[in-house]
Amino acid sequence: MHTPPNWLELDWDALRHNARAVQDYIGAKRTLWAVVKADAYGHGAVQATDALLQAGVAHFIVASLDEAITLREALPQRAFRLMTLYPPTSPDEWRTAAEYAVEGVIDSLEGYARAYKTAQQLGRALPVHLELDTGMSRLGLTLEEIPRFLEQSRVPDFLTPSFRFPLQAGGTEAPSVSPHGVGRTAPAHGSPREAGGTLRRGVNSNAPLAWQSVFTHFACADSDPEFTAEQLRMFLEGVRRLRAGGFPETPLHAAASAGLLTAPDSLLDAVRCGLLLYGIAPTGLESHPLCAQLRPVLSWRARVISVRTIPKGQGVSYGARFRAARPTRVATLSVGYADGYPIGLTNRAPIALRGKLVPQIGRVCMDMLMVDATDLPEVQVGDVATLIGQDGAASVRVETLARLLETTPHELTTRIGRRVARPQV
Numbered sequence: 001m002h003t004p005p006n007w008l009e010l011d012w013d014a015l016r017h018n019a020r021a022v023q024d025y026i027g028a029k030r031t032l033w034a035v036v037k038a039d040a041y042g043h044g045a046v047q048a049t050d051a052l053l054q055a056g057v058a059h060f061i062v063a064s065l066d067e068a069i070t071l072r073e074a075l076p077q078r079a080f081r082l083m084t085l086y087p088p089t090s091p092d093e094w095r096t097a098a099e100y101a102v103e104g105v106i107d108s109l110e111g112y113a114r115a116y117k118t119a120q121q122l123g124r125a126l127p128v129h130l131e132l133d134t135g136m137s138r139l140g141l142t143l144e145e146i147p148r149f150l151e152q153s154r155v156p157d158f159l160t161p162s163f164r165f166p167l168q169a170g171g172t173e174a175p176s177v178s179p180h181g182v183g184r185t186a187p188a189h190g191s192p193r194e195a196g197g198t199l200r201r202g203v204n205s206n207a208p209l210a211w212q213s214v215f216t217h218f219a220c221a222d223s224d225p226e227f228t229a230e231q232l233r234m235f236l237e238g239v240r241r242l243r244a245g246g247f248p249e250t251p252l253h254a255a256a257s258a259g260l261l262t263a264p265d266s267l268l269d270a271v272r273c274g275l276l277l278y279g280i281a282p283t284g285l286e287s288h289p290l291c292a293q294l295r296p297v298l299s300w301r302a303r304v305i306s307v308r309t310i311p312k313g314q315g316v317s318y319g320a321r322f323r324a325a326r327p328t329r330v331a332t333l334s335v336g337y338a339d340g341y342p343i344g345l346t347n348r349a350p351i352a353l354r355g356k357l358v359p360q361i362g363r364v365c366m367d368m369l370m371v372d373a374t375d376l377p378e379v380q381v382g383d384v385a386t387l388i389g390q391d392g393a394a395s396v397r398v399e400t401l402a403r404l405l406e407t408t409p410h411e412l413t414t415r416i417g418r419r420v421a422r423p424q425v
């Protein structure tokens with residue numbers, strides 16, 4: 001067995017701790033939807049979901065059906081609700097969603113018609129969430145479209161009360177109507193084939209859509225409280241109009257991590273939380289008391305594979321964008337932009353080595369990068385450097401690197417490459 005060139009360490013205890021801290025913060029009555037899309041922001045979706053289930057989380061969000069299927073197939077015995085953010089764009093996608101007990105989003109009039117027709121063809125209810133666009137301009141029905149939506153949906157079975165999906169383990173919600181038929185025991189969602197694979201006719205033979213929630217997404221929750229308040233106001237107005245038109249009462253949600261911290265009014269019935277669960281603060285919100293309680297889940301380390309001393313005036317790496325101002329001890333690490341370490345951090349990032357922060361120097365290469373280890377004469381080949389995480393008293397935070405790059409922490413962790421070794425459980 002050899003040590004990999006660079007690797008992730010994942011602290012699942014920290015993830016469980018963060019989930020409990022977020023749940024405590026929002027209160028037991030609110031639902032925590034854990035966002036585990038993009039392989040749980042690079043942390044590993046299956047392991048993250050498993051750890052979160054152990055912490056009592058029972059609601060999960062991914063982006064795509066493929067991500068949803070991966071989770072269902074990897075965790076067949078676990079009961080949890082699962083929602084995709086991409087609205088299904090064909091009857092086939094709705095069918096697959098039903099087969100894997102995945103709840104889909106309806107975000108447009110066409111999307112509504114498509115889902116409704118598919119539900120009729122399947123002869124069973126599809127669990128769906130309605131998204132409203134209140135300023136993100138990405139997905140969602142606009143307030144102007146609500147009258148047409150209500151008109152389009154004014155059919156006899158439209159007012160069927162929304163059912164709640166039962167949870168067999170770790171869940172908090174009692175079913176009122178089973179999506180699998182009255183008198184039948186609903187199978188755990190962890191058994192997708194059984195849960196929906198046979199697509200049998202249930203009590204909802206007139207096949208209504210079963211509304212699970214209405215939600216919106218904030219565009220500027222970390223930067224513009226007034227705009228966020230306006231989005232919330234529009235959202236609640238949209239909900240008022242929907243309900244006035246006969247739309248059933250469902251849980252409401254709007255806040256993701258930043259909104260959760262900056263807009264307490266937006267907590268509503270549920271939150272959709274990603275970043276905070278991974279122990280990372282949204283940009284500019286590092287000093288929020290909740291963030292102080294959270295522990296980073298991910299550390300990224302690489303090995304020193306060579307050490308040399310270069311004379312004053314000599315360049316380092318492509319383009320010689322670093323020139324030694326003094327005789328300089330250069331340590332080369334086995335990690336580069338092909339692993340997802342951004343080239344944009346060239347000459348800017350701190351890296352921890354032997355419990356101290358040292359500067360990255362010279363352009364980040366595909367498979368290697370260099371650090372200035374002049375002040376650490378004891379550094380040698382085989383030493384472990386920390387790109388993200390804690391090394392003794394020295395710490396490199398994702399938030400710091402994101403700020404240097406003028407990007408979000410989300411982008412940094414989701415771009416950590418496939419080549420990076422991950423712990424196998």
Ligand SMILES: Cc1ncc(COP(=O)(O)O)c(C=O)c1O
Nearest residue numbers: 035217256257258272273274275
């Ligand atoms: C619709 C939606 N909700 C929630 C989230 C979670 O955001 P965060 O990781 O900032 O909590 C995202 C993330 O991109 C999202 O797109």
